[in-house]
Amino acid sequence: MTASYFRTAGTLITGTGSIAEIGEQAKKLNATKVVIVTDKVIRETGLLAKIIDPLTASGLQADIIDEVMPEPPFENLEQLAAQIEGKSYDLLIGVGGGSALDVAKVLAVMLTNHEDVREFVGIERVKNAGIPTILVPTTAGTGSEVTYNAIFTDTRDKVKKGIVSPYLLPSVAIVDAELTLTVPPAVTAATGMDALVHAIESYTAIRANELTDGIALQAIKLISRSIRTAVYNGKELKAREDMAMGSLLAGISLGNAGVGAVHALAYPLGGKFKVPHGVANSLLLPFVMKYNAVADLTKFADVAEALGENIEGLSLREAADRAVRALAQLSEDVGIPSSLREVGVTASDLPALAEEASKIDRLLNNNPRWLTVKEIQKIYEEAYGEVESPAFHS
Ligand SMILES: [Fe+2]
Known part of the structure:
Protein backbone atom coordinates (compact mmCIF):
# COMPACT_ATOMS: atom_id res chain seq x y z
CA MET A 1 0.00 0.00 0.00
CA THR A 2 1.15 3.53 -0.69
CA ALA A 3 -0.65 6.22 1.22
CA SER A 4 0.13 9.89 0.70
CA TYR A 5 -1.20 12.52 3.04
CA PHE A 6 -2.07 16.02 1.91
CA ARG A 7 -2.45 18.59 4.63
CA THR A 8 -2.73 22.34 4.69
CA ALA A 9 -4.30 25.17 6.72
CA GLY A 10 -7.94 24.61 7.77
CA THR A 11 -9.02 27.63 5.70
CA LEU A 12 -6.86 29.51 3.21
CA ILE A 13 -7.79 33.11 2.42
CA THR A 14 -5.90 34.85 -0.39
CA GLY A 15 -6.19 38.06 -2.36
CA THR A 16 -5.21 41.70 -2.09
CA GLY A 17 -7.00 43.32 0.82
CA SER A 18 -8.11 39.95 2.22
CA ILE A 19 -6.60 40.79 5.62
CA ALA A 20 -9.84 42.75 6.22
CA GLU A 21 -11.49 39.34 6.75
CA ILE A 22 -9.54 38.65 9.92
CA GLY A 23 -12.16 40.02 12.34
CA GLU A 24 -14.87 37.88 10.79
CA GLN A 25 -12.62 34.82 10.87
CA ALA A 26 -11.74 35.40 14.53
CA LYS A 27 -15.46 35.50 15.38
CA LYS A 28 -16.02 32.25 13.47
CA LEU A 29 -13.36 30.66 15.65
CA ASN A 30 -15.34 31.85 18.70
CA ALA A 31 -12.50 34.05 19.86
CA THR A 32 -13.06 36.19 22.94
CA LYS A 33 -9.49 36.95 23.98
CA VAL A 34 -6.83 37.41 21.31
CA VAL A 35 -3.05 37.66 21.39
CA ILE A 36 -0.94 38.74 18.41
CA VAL A 37 2.58 37.30 18.25
CA THR A 38 5.09 39.19 16.11
CA ASP A 39 8.51 40.88 16.18
CA LYS A 40 9.61 44.45 16.78
CA VAL A 41 10.46 45.14 13.13
CA ILE A 42 6.91 44.31 12.03
CA ARG A 43 5.44 46.35 14.87
CA GLU A 44 7.47 49.40 13.82
CA THR A 45 6.21 49.21 10.22
CA GLY A 46 2.69 50.03 11.42
CA LEU A 47 1.38 46.96 9.58
CA LEU A 48 -0.46 45.69 12.66
CA ALA A 49 -3.19 48.31 12.19
CA LYS A 50 -4.40 46.26 9.22
CA ILE A 51 -5.02 43.40 11.63
CA ILE A 52 -6.18 45.27 14.72
CA ASP A 53 -8.74 47.47 12.92
CA PRO A 54 -10.85 44.60 11.54
CA LEU A 55 -10.60 42.81 14.91
CA THR A 56 -11.87 45.96 16.68
CA ALA A 57 -14.69 46.26 14.14
CA SER A 58 -15.70 42.73 15.13
CA GLY A 59 -15.70 43.70 18.80
CA LEU A 60 -12.37 42.05 19.66
CA GLN A 61 -9.36 43.56 21.37
CA ALA A 62 -5.93 42.06 21.01
CA ASP A 63 -2.83 42.09 23.18
CA ILE A 64 0.48 42.27 21.31
CA ILE A 65 3.62 40.30 22.08
CA ASP A 66 6.44 41.61 19.85
CA GLU A 67 9.49 39.80 21.21
CA VAL A 68 9.99 37.05 18.64
CA MET A 69 13.73 36.76 17.91
CA PRO A 70 15.27 35.99 14.51
CA GLU A 71 16.29 32.31 14.18
CA PRO A 72 14.43 31.82 17.48
CA PRO A 73 16.07 29.75 20.23
CA PHE A 74 13.94 27.49 22.48
CA GLU A 75 14.49 30.01 25.29
CA ASN A 76 12.55 32.59 23.26
CA LEU A 77 9.58 30.20 23.12
CA GLU A 78 9.79 29.54 26.86
CA GLN A 79 9.94 33.22 27.69
CA LEU A 80 6.94 34.07 25.46
CA ALA A 81 4.93 31.09 26.70
CA ALA A 82 5.42 32.32 30.27
CA GLN A 83 4.01 35.71 29.22
CA ILE A 84 0.84 34.34 27.65
CA GLU A 85 0.09 31.38 29.94
CA GLY A 86 -2.78 31.75 32.42
CA LYS A 87 -4.33 34.66 30.53
CA SER A 88 -7.16 32.65 28.94
CA TYR A 89 -6.30 33.53 25.34
CA ASP A 90 -8.50 31.57 22.96
CA LEU A 91 -7.00 32.78 19.66
CA LEU A 92 -3.36 33.31 18.74
CA ILE A 93 -2.55 35.36 15.63
CA GLY A 94 0.99 35.04 14.23
CA VAL A 95 2.16 37.92 12.03
CA GLY A 96 5.54 38.14 10.28
CA GLY A 97 8.16 36.12 8.43
CA GLY A 98 9.09 32.50 9.08
CA SER A 99 10.44 33.06 12.59
CA ALA A 100 7.31 34.79 13.92
CA LEU A 101 5.00 32.24 12.33
CA ASP A 102 7.02 29.27 13.59
CA VAL A 103 6.99 30.73 17.12
CA ALA A 104 3.21 31.37 16.94
CA LYS A 105 2.54 27.80 15.79
CA VAL A 106 4.46 26.28 18.67
CA LEU A 107 3.19 28.69 21.34
CA ALA A 108 -0.37 27.61 20.48
CA VAL A 109 0.44 23.98 21.31
CA MET A 110 2.52 24.93 24.37
CA LEU A 111 -0.68 26.34 25.90
CA THR A 112 -2.36 22.93 25.76
CA ASN A 113 0.62 20.58 26.27
CA HIS A 114 2.41 21.23 29.50
CA GLU A 115 5.80 19.71 28.78
CA ASP A 116 9.28 21.02 28.10
CA VAL A 117 9.11 22.31 24.53
CA ARG A 118 12.24 20.31 23.64
CA GLU A 119 10.09 17.18 24.09
CA PHE A 120 8.25 18.19 20.91
CA VAL A 121 11.37 17.96 18.75
CA GLY A 122 10.99 15.24 16.12
CA ILE A 123 8.04 13.84 14.23
CA GLU A 124 4.53 13.83 15.75
CA ARG A 125 5.66 14.26 19.35
CA VAL A 126 2.97 16.85 20.21
CA LYS A 127 0.08 15.08 21.99
CA ASN A 128 -2.77 17.62 21.95
CA ALA A 129 -4.08 20.17 19.46
CA GLY A 130 -3.28 23.76 20.39
CA ILE A 131 -5.58 26.76 20.71
CA PRO A 132 -6.91 28.07 17.37
CA THR A 133 -4.44 30.09 15.28
CA ILE A 134 -4.55 32.52 12.38
CA LEU A 135 -1.26 32.97 10.52
CA VAL A 136 -0.51 36.06 8.46
CA PRO A 137 2.77 36.07 6.47
CA THR A 138 4.35 39.46 5.77
CA THR A 139 7.07 38.14 3.46
CA ALA A 140 6.70 35.97 0.34
CA GLY A 141 9.04 33.11 1.09
CA THR A 142 8.95 30.63 3.92
CA GLY A 143 5.46 29.18 3.40
CA SER A 144 5.41 28.65 7.17
CA GLU A 145 1.67 29.46 7.21
CA VAL A 146 0.95 26.13 5.49
CA THR A 147 3.71 23.84 6.72
CA TYR A 148 3.48 21.67 9.80
CA ASN A 149 7.04 22.01 10.89
CA ALA A 150 8.82 24.74 12.83
CA ILE A 151 12.58 25.26 13.21
CA PHE A 152 14.38 26.49 16.32
CA THR A 153 17.93 26.96 17.47
CA ASP A 154 19.13 24.82 20.35
CA THR A 155 21.64 27.04 22.11
CA ARG A 156 22.99 24.02 24.04
CA ASP A 157 24.54 22.35 20.97
CA LYS A 158 24.07 25.20 18.44
CA VAL A 159 22.07 22.93 16.15
CA LYS A 160 18.77 23.82 14.45
CA LYS A 161 15.98 21.46 15.49
CA GLY A 162 12.59 20.84 13.96
CA ILE A 163 9.20 20.20 15.51
CA VAL A 164 6.97 18.35 13.06
CA SER A 165 3.30 17.89 13.90
CA PRO A 166 0.00 18.30 12.03
CA TYR A 167 -1.14 20.28 15.09
CA LEU A 168 1.12 23.10 13.91
CA LEU A 169 -1.13 23.79 10.92
CA PRO A 170 -3.22 26.92 11.51
CA SER A 171 -7.00 27.11 11.65
CA VAL A 172 -6.80 29.93 9.09
CA ALA A 173 -4.00 31.40 6.94
CA ILE A 174 -4.49 34.82 5.32
CA VAL A 175 -2.08 35.63 2.49
CA ASP A 176 -2.42 39.25 1.39
CA ALA A 177 0.20 40.69 -0.99
CA GLU A 178 -0.47 44.21 0.32
CA LEU A 179 1.34 43.27 3.53
CA THR A 180 4.54 42.59 1.54
CA LEU A 181 4.77 45.92 -0.32
CA THR A 182 7.38 47.40 2.01
CA VAL A 183 9.71 44.39 2.19
CA PRO A 184 13.20 45.67 1.16
FE1 LIG B 1 13.52 27.04 2.76
Whole structure:
Protein backbone atom coordinates (compact mmCIF):
# COMPACT_ATOMS: atom_id res chain seq x y z
CA MET A 1 0.00 0.00 0.00
CA THR A 2 1.15 3.53 -0.69
CA ALA A 3 -0.65 6.22 1.22
CA SER A 4 0.13 9.89 0.70
CA TYR A 5 -1.20 12.52 3.04
CA PHE A 6 -2.07 16.02 1.91
CA ARG A 7 -2.45 18.59 4.63
CA THR A 8 -2.73 22.34 4.69
CA ALA A 9 -4.30 25.17 6.72
CA GLY A 10 -7.94 24.61 7.77
CA THR A 11 -9.02 27.63 5.70
CA LEU A 12 -6.86 29.51 3.21
CA ILE A 13 -7.79 33.11 2.42
CA THR A 14 -5.90 34.85 -0.39
CA GLY A 15 -6.19 38.06 -2.36
CA THR A 16 -5.21 41.70 -2.09
CA GLY A 17 -7.00 43.32 0.82
CA SER A 18 -8.11 39.95 2.22
CA ILE A 19 -6.60 40.79 5.62
CA ALA A 20 -9.84 42.75 6.22
CA GLU A 21 -11.49 39.34 6.75
CA ILE A 22 -9.54 38.65 9.92
CA GLY A 23 -12.16 40.02 12.34
CA GLU A 24 -14.87 37.88 10.79
CA GLN A 25 -12.62 34.82 10.87
CA ALA A 26 -11.74 35.40 14.53
CA LYS A 27 -15.46 35.50 15.38
CA LYS A 28 -16.02 32.25 13.47
CA LEU A 29 -13.36 30.66 15.65
CA ASN A 30 -15.34 31.85 18.70
CA ALA A 31 -12.50 34.05 19.86
CA THR A 32 -13.06 36.19 22.94
CA LYS A 33 -9.49 36.95 23.98
CA VAL A 34 -6.83 37.41 21.31
CA VAL A 35 -3.05 37.66 21.39
CA ILE A 36 -0.94 38.74 18.41
CA VAL A 37 2.58 37.30 18.25
CA THR A 38 5.09 39.19 16.11
CA ASP A 39 8.51 40.88 16.18
CA LYS A 40 9.61 44.45 16.78
CA VAL A 41 10.46 45.14 13.13
CA ILE A 42 6.91 44.31 12.03
CA ARG A 43 5.44 46.35 14.87
CA GLU A 44 7.47 49.40 13.82
CA THR A 45 6.21 49.21 10.22
CA GLY A 46 2.69 50.03 11.42
CA LEU A 47 1.38 46.96 9.58
CA LEU A 48 -0.46 45.69 12.66
CA ALA A 49 -3.19 48.31 12.19
CA LYS A 50 -4.40 46.26 9.22
CA ILE A 51 -5.02 43.40 11.63
CA ILE A 52 -6.18 45.27 14.72
CA ASP A 53 -8.74 47.47 12.92
CA PRO A 54 -10.85 44.60 11.54
CA LEU A 55 -10.60 42.81 14.91
CA THR A 56 -11.87 45.96 16.68
CA ALA A 57 -14.69 46.26 14.14
CA SER A 58 -15.70 42.73 15.13
CA GLY A 59 -15.70 43.70 18.80
CA LEU A 60 -12.37 42.05 19.66
CA GLN A 61 -9.36 43.56 21.37
CA ALA A 62 -5.93 42.06 21.01
CA ASP A 63 -2.83 42.09 23.18
CA ILE A 64 0.48 42.27 21.31
CA ILE A 65 3.62 40.30 22.08
CA ASP A 66 6.44 41.61 19.85
CA GLU A 67 9.49 39.80 21.21
CA VAL A 68 9.99 37.05 18.64
CA MET A 69 13.73 36.76 17.91
CA PRO A 70 15.27 35.99 14.51
CA GLU A 71 16.29 32.31 14.18
CA PRO A 72 14.43 31.82 17.48
CA PRO A 73 16.07 29.75 20.23
CA PHE A 74 13.94 27.49 22.48
CA GLU A 75 14.49 30.01 25.29
CA ASN A 76 12.55 32.59 23.26
CA LEU A 77 9.58 30.20 23.12
CA GLU A 78 9.79 29.54 26.86
CA GLN A 79 9.94 33.22 27.69
CA LEU A 80 6.94 34.07 25.46
CA ALA A 81 4.93 31.09 26.70
CA ALA A 82 5.42 32.32 30.27
CA GLN A 83 4.01 35.71 29.22
CA ILE A 84 0.84 34.34 27.65
CA GLU A 85 0.09 31.38 29.94
CA GLY A 86 -2.78 31.75 32.42
CA LYS A 87 -4.33 34.66 30.53
CA SER A 88 -7.16 32.65 28.94
CA TYR A 89 -6.30 33.53 25.34
CA ASP A 90 -8.50 31.57 22.96
CA LEU A 91 -7.00 32.78 19.66
CA LEU A 92 -3.36 33.31 18.74
CA ILE A 93 -2.55 35.36 15.63
CA GLY A 94 0.99 35.04 14.23
CA VAL A 95 2.16 37.92 12.03
CA GLY A 96 5.54 38.14 10.28
CA GLY A 97 8.16 36.12 8.43
CA GLY A 98 9.09 32.50 9.08
CA SER A 99 10.44 33.06 12.59
CA ALA A 100 7.31 34.79 13.92
CA LEU A 101 5.00 32.24 12.33
CA ASP A 102 7.02 29.27 13.59
CA VAL A 103 6.99 30.73 17.12
CA ALA A 104 3.21 31.37 16.94
CA LYS A 105 2.54 27.80 15.79
CA VAL A 106 4.46 26.28 18.67
CA LEU A 107 3.19 28.69 21.34
CA ALA A 108 -0.37 27.61 20.48
CA VAL A 109 0.44 23.98 21.31
CA MET A 110 2.52 24.93 24.37
CA LEU A 111 -0.68 26.34 25.90
CA THR A 112 -2.36 22.93 25.76
CA ASN A 113 0.62 20.58 26.27
CA HIS A 114 2.41 21.23 29.50
CA GLU A 115 5.80 19.71 28.78
CA ASP A 116 9.28 21.02 28.10
CA VAL A 117 9.11 22.31 24.53
CA ARG A 118 12.24 20.31 23.64
CA GLU A 119 10.09 17.18 24.09
CA PHE A 120 8.25 18.19 20.91
CA VAL A 121 11.37 17.96 18.75
CA GLY A 122 10.99 15.24 16.12
CA ILE A 123 8.04 13.84 14.23
CA GLU A 124 4.53 13.83 15.75
CA ARG A 125 5.66 14.26 19.35
CA VAL A 126 2.97 16.85 20.21
CA LYS A 127 0.08 15.08 21.99
CA ASN A 128 -2.77 17.62 21.95
CA ALA A 129 -4.08 20.17 19.46
CA GLY A 130 -3.28 23.76 20.39
CA ILE A 131 -5.58 26.76 20.71
CA PRO A 132 -6.91 28.07 17.37
CA THR A 133 -4.44 30.09 15.28
CA ILE A 134 -4.55 32.52 12.38
CA LEU A 135 -1.26 32.97 10.52
CA VAL A 136 -0.51 36.06 8.46
CA PRO A 137 2.77 36.07 6.47
CA THR A 138 4.35 39.46 5.77
CA THR A 139 7.07 38.14 3.46
CA ALA A 140 6.70 35.97 0.34
CA GLY A 141 9.04 33.11 1.09
CA THR A 142 8.95 30.63 3.92
CA GLY A 143 5.46 29.18 3.40
CA SER A 144 5.41 28.65 7.17
CA GLU A 145 1.67 29.46 7.21
CA VAL A 146 0.95 26.13 5.49
CA THR A 147 3.71 23.84 6.72
CA TYR A 148 3.48 21.67 9.80
CA ASN A 149 7.04 22.01 10.89
CA ALA A 150 8.82 24.74 12.83
CA ILE A 151 12.58 25.26 13.21
CA PHE A 152 14.38 26.49 16.32
CA THR A 153 17.93 26.96 17.47
CA ASP A 154 19.13 24.82 20.35
CA THR A 155 21.64 27.04 22.11
CA ARG A 156 22.99 24.02 24.04
CA ASP A 157 24.54 22.35 20.97
CA LYS A 158 24.07 25.20 18.44
CA VAL A 159 22.07 22.93 16.15
CA LYS A 160 18.77 23.82 14.45
CA LYS A 161 15.98 21.46 15.49
CA GLY A 162 12.59 20.84 13.96
CA ILE A 163 9.20 20.20 15.51
CA VAL A 164 6.97 18.35 13.06
CA SER A 165 3.30 17.89 13.90
CA PRO A 166 0.00 18.30 12.03
CA TYR A 167 -1.14 20.28 15.09
CA LEU A 168 1.12 23.10 13.91
CA LEU A 169 -1.13 23.79 10.92
CA PRO A 170 -3.22 26.92 11.51
CA SER A 171 -7.00 27.11 11.65
CA VAL A 172 -6.80 29.93 9.09
CA ALA A 173 -4.00 31.40 6.94
CA ILE A 174 -4.49 34.82 5.32
CA VAL A 175 -2.08 35.63 2.49
CA ASP A 176 -2.42 39.25 1.39
CA ALA A 177 0.20 40.69 -0.99
CA GLU A 178 -0.47 44.21 0.32
CA LEU A 179 1.34 43.27 3.53
CA THR A 180 4.54 42.59 1.54
CA LEU A 181 4.77 45.92 -0.32
CA THR A 182 7.38 47.40 2.01
CA VAL A 183 9.71 44.39 2.19
CA PRO A 184 13.20 45.67 1.16
CA PRO A 185 14.85 44.38 -2.06
CA ALA A 186 17.48 42.10 -0.47
CA VAL A 187 14.85 40.37 1.69
CA THR A 188 12.46 40.10 -1.26
CA ALA A 189 15.24 38.43 -3.28
CA ALA A 190 16.35 35.99 -0.57
CA THR A 191 12.86 34.97 0.59
CA GLY A 192 11.55 34.79 -2.98
CA MET A 193 14.42 32.55 -4.09
CA ASP A 194 13.83 30.38 -1.01
CA ALA A 195 10.22 29.93 -2.16
CA LEU A 196 11.40 29.05 -5.67
CA VAL A 197 13.73 26.43 -4.18
CA HIS A 198 10.78 25.02 -2.19
CA ALA A 199 8.82 24.65 -5.43
CA ILE A 200 11.67 23.10 -7.46
CA GLU A 201 12.91 20.79 -4.71
CA SER A 202 9.43 19.54 -3.83
CA TYR A 203 8.57 19.05 -7.53
CA THR A 204 11.63 16.85 -8.02
CA ALA A 205 11.51 15.19 -4.58
CA ILE A 206 11.11 11.46 -3.97
CA ARG A 207 7.90 12.18 -2.04
CA ALA A 208 6.37 14.33 -4.82
CA ASN A 209 2.95 13.18 -6.03
CA GLU A 210 0.31 14.32 -8.54
CA LEU A 211 -1.30 16.67 -6.01
CA THR A 212 1.91 18.48 -5.15
CA ASP A 213 3.24 18.46 -8.75
CA GLY A 214 0.57 20.76 -10.18
CA ILE A 215 0.91 23.13 -7.25
CA ALA A 216 4.72 23.23 -7.47
CA LEU A 217 4.78 23.93 -11.21
CA GLN A 218 2.36 26.84 -10.83
CA ALA A 219 4.56 28.21 -8.03
CA ILE A 220 7.64 28.04 -10.29
CA LYS A 221 5.75 29.94 -13.03
CA LEU A 222 4.50 32.71 -10.75
CA ILE A 223 7.75 33.28 -8.87
CA SER A 224 10.09 33.14 -11.87
CA ARG A 225 8.02 35.58 -13.91
CA SER A 226 7.71 38.17 -11.13
CA ILE A 227 10.65 37.98 -8.74
CA ARG A 228 12.82 40.46 -10.68
CA THR A 229 10.08 43.08 -10.68
CA ALA A 230 9.27 42.46 -7.00
CA VAL A 231 12.95 43.00 -6.12
CA TYR A 232 13.59 46.07 -8.27
CA ASN A 233 10.15 47.71 -8.21
CA GLY A 234 8.64 46.56 -4.95
CA LYS A 235 5.56 48.78 -5.19
CA GLU A 236 4.36 46.90 -8.26
CA LEU A 237 1.34 45.14 -6.79
CA LYS A 238 0.89 42.55 -9.56
CA ALA A 239 4.46 41.26 -9.01
CA ARG A 240 3.89 41.15 -5.24
CA GLU A 241 0.64 39.24 -5.83
CA ASP A 242 2.44 36.64 -7.95
CA MET A 243 5.13 36.32 -5.28
CA ALA A 244 2.61 35.98 -2.43
CA MET A 245 0.62 33.31 -4.29
CA GLY A 246 3.76 31.60 -5.60
CA SER A 247 5.25 31.42 -2.13
CA LEU A 248 2.02 30.04 -0.70
CA LEU A 249 1.79 27.34 -3.40
CA ALA A 250 5.47 26.48 -2.91
CA GLY A 251 4.80 26.19 0.85
CA ILE A 252 1.87 23.80 0.26
CA SER A 253 4.02 21.66 -2.02
CA LEU A 254 6.96 21.74 0.39
CA GLY A 255 4.68 20.91 3.33
CA ASN A 256 3.51 17.73 1.64
CA ALA A 257 6.37 16.58 -0.62
CA GLY A 258 9.32 17.94 1.37
CA VAL A 259 12.59 19.37 0.11
CA GLY A 260 16.01 17.83 -0.60
CA ALA A 261 19.73 18.38 -0.99
CA VAL A 262 19.66 22.13 -1.67
CA HIS A 263 18.24 22.68 1.82
CA ALA A 264 20.56 20.05 3.33
CA LEU A 265 23.64 21.76 1.89
CA ALA A 266 22.32 25.24 2.77
CA TYR A 267 21.73 24.59 6.50
CA PRO A 268 25.43 24.35 7.54
CA LEU A 269 26.06 27.74 5.88
CA GLY A 270 23.50 29.32 8.20
CA GLY A 271 25.24 28.12 11.35
CA LYS A 272 28.91 29.10 11.15
CA PHE A 273 28.76 31.62 8.30
CA LYS A 274 25.37 33.20 9.09
CA VAL A 275 24.39 33.16 5.42
CA PRO A 276 20.63 33.95 5.27
CA HIS A 277 18.60 30.82 4.50
CA GLY A 278 17.27 32.09 1.16
CA VAL A 279 20.70 33.29 0.00
CA ALA A 280 22.32 29.93 0.82
CA ASN A 281 19.56 28.04 -0.99
CA SER A 282 19.66 30.27 -4.05
CA LEU A 283 23.45 30.11 -4.30
CA LEU A 284 23.48 26.31 -4.11
CA LEU A 285 20.42 25.64 -6.28
CA PRO A 286 22.11 25.55 -9.74
CA PHE A 287 24.96 23.36 -8.46
CA VAL A 288 22.68 20.81 -6.78
CA MET A 289 20.29 20.84 -9.72
CA LYS A 290 23.13 20.16 -12.12
CA TYR A 291 23.96 17.09 -10.02
CA ASN A 292 20.30 16.01 -9.68
CA ALA A 293 19.16 16.55 -13.26
CA VAL A 294 20.29 13.20 -14.70
CA ALA A 295 18.20 11.37 -12.10
CA ASP A 296 14.93 12.68 -13.55
CA LEU A 297 15.42 14.51 -16.86
CA THR A 298 11.69 14.72 -17.57
CA LYS A 299 10.98 16.61 -14.39
CA PHE A 300 13.91 18.96 -14.81
CA ALA A 301 12.77 19.64 -18.40
CA ASP A 302 9.34 20.50 -16.92
CA VAL A 303 11.08 22.95 -14.59
CA ALA A 304 12.72 24.64 -17.60
CA GLU A 305 9.33 25.07 -19.23
CA ALA A 306 7.76 26.43 -16.02
CA LEU A 307 10.65 28.92 -15.84
CA GLY A 308 9.53 30.25 -19.22
CA GLU A 309 12.42 28.73 -21.21
CA ASN A 310 11.76 27.79 -24.82
CA ILE A 311 12.54 24.07 -24.92
CA GLU A 312 11.04 23.31 -28.32
CA GLY A 313 13.27 21.01 -30.34
CA LEU A 314 15.57 20.33 -27.38
CA SER A 315 16.32 16.89 -26.00
CA LEU A 316 15.30 16.28 -22.38
CA ARG A 317 18.96 16.53 -21.42
CA GLU A 318 19.33 19.89 -23.14
CA ALA A 319 16.08 21.16 -21.62
CA ALA A 320 17.20 20.13 -18.13
CA ASP A 321 20.51 21.94 -18.68
CA ARG A 322 18.53 24.99 -19.77
CA ALA A 323 16.73 24.98 -16.39
CA VAL A 324 20.05 24.95 -14.52
CA ARG A 325 21.40 27.84 -16.58
CA ALA A 326 18.19 29.87 -16.24
CA LEU A 327 18.26 29.52 -12.45
CA ALA A 328 21.90 30.60 -12.20
CA GLN A 329 20.99 33.67 -14.27
CA LEU A 330 17.88 34.41 -12.19
CA SER A 331 19.82 34.18 -8.95
CA GLU A 332 22.47 36.54 -10.32
CA ASP A 333 19.83 38.98 -11.62
CA VAL A 334 18.31 39.40 -8.15
CA GLY A 335 21.71 40.06 -6.60
CA ILE A 336 22.47 36.77 -4.87
CA PRO A 337 26.21 35.88 -4.61
CA SER A 338 27.14 33.12 -7.04
CA SER A 339 29.99 31.47 -5.14
CA LEU A 340 30.75 30.35 -1.60
CA ARG A 341 33.86 32.56 -1.61
CA GLU A 342 31.63 35.62 -1.70
CA VAL A 343 29.88 34.64 1.54
CA GLY A 344 33.11 34.19 3.52
CA VAL A 345 33.71 30.43 3.13
CA THR A 346 37.31 29.30 2.55
CA ALA A 347 38.47 26.12 0.79
CA SER A 348 39.57 24.60 4.09
CA ASP A 349 36.00 24.87 5.44
CA LEU A 350 34.54 22.61 2.74
CA PRO A 351 35.23 19.15 4.28
CA ALA A 352 33.58 20.09 7.59
CA LEU A 353 30.59 21.62 5.79
CA ALA A 354 30.21 18.43 3.73
CA GLU A 355 30.42 16.30 6.86
CA GLU A 356 27.69 18.32 8.55
CA ALA A 357 25.38 18.33 5.51
CA SER A 358 25.79 14.57 5.03
CA LYS A 359 24.10 13.99 8.40
CA ILE A 360 20.80 15.57 7.35
CA ASP A 361 19.24 12.27 6.26
CA ARG A 362 15.67 13.57 6.52
CA LEU A 363 16.33 15.81 3.49
CA LEU A 364 18.96 13.78 1.64
CA ASN A 365 16.68 10.73 1.59
CA ASN A 366 14.07 12.81 -0.25
CA ASN A 367 16.52 14.03 -2.91
CA PRO A 368 16.04 12.55 -6.40
CA ARG A 369 19.70 11.43 -6.59
CA TRP A 370 21.68 9.84 -3.76
CA LEU A 371 24.63 11.67 -2.25
CA THR A 372 27.38 10.65 0.12
CA VAL A 373 29.79 13.00 1.83
CA LYS A 374 32.07 12.71 -1.23
CA GLU A 375 29.46 13.99 -3.70
CA ILE A 376 28.41 16.72 -1.26
CA GLN A 377 31.98 17.97 -1.00
CA LYS A 378 32.28 17.98 -4.80
CA ILE A 379 29.14 20.15 -5.06
CA TYR A 380 30.50 22.55 -2.44
CA GLU A 381 33.78 22.71 -4.39
CA GLU A 382 31.89 23.67 -7.54
CA ALA A 383 29.94 26.27 -5.62
CA TYR A 384 33.21 27.55 -4.19
CA GLY A 385 34.49 28.07 -7.71
CA GLU A 386 37.24 25.43 -7.82
CA VAL A 387 35.84 23.44 -10.69
CA GLU A 388 33.76 24.03 -13.79
CA SER A 389 30.79 26.38 -13.38
CA PRO A 390 27.29 24.92 -13.74
CA ALA A 391 26.27 27.61 -16.20
CA PHE A 392 26.10 25.32 -19.18
CA HIS A 393 27.13 26.50 -22.60
CA SER A 394 24.45 26.73 -25.21
FE1 LIG B 1 13.52 27.04 2.76
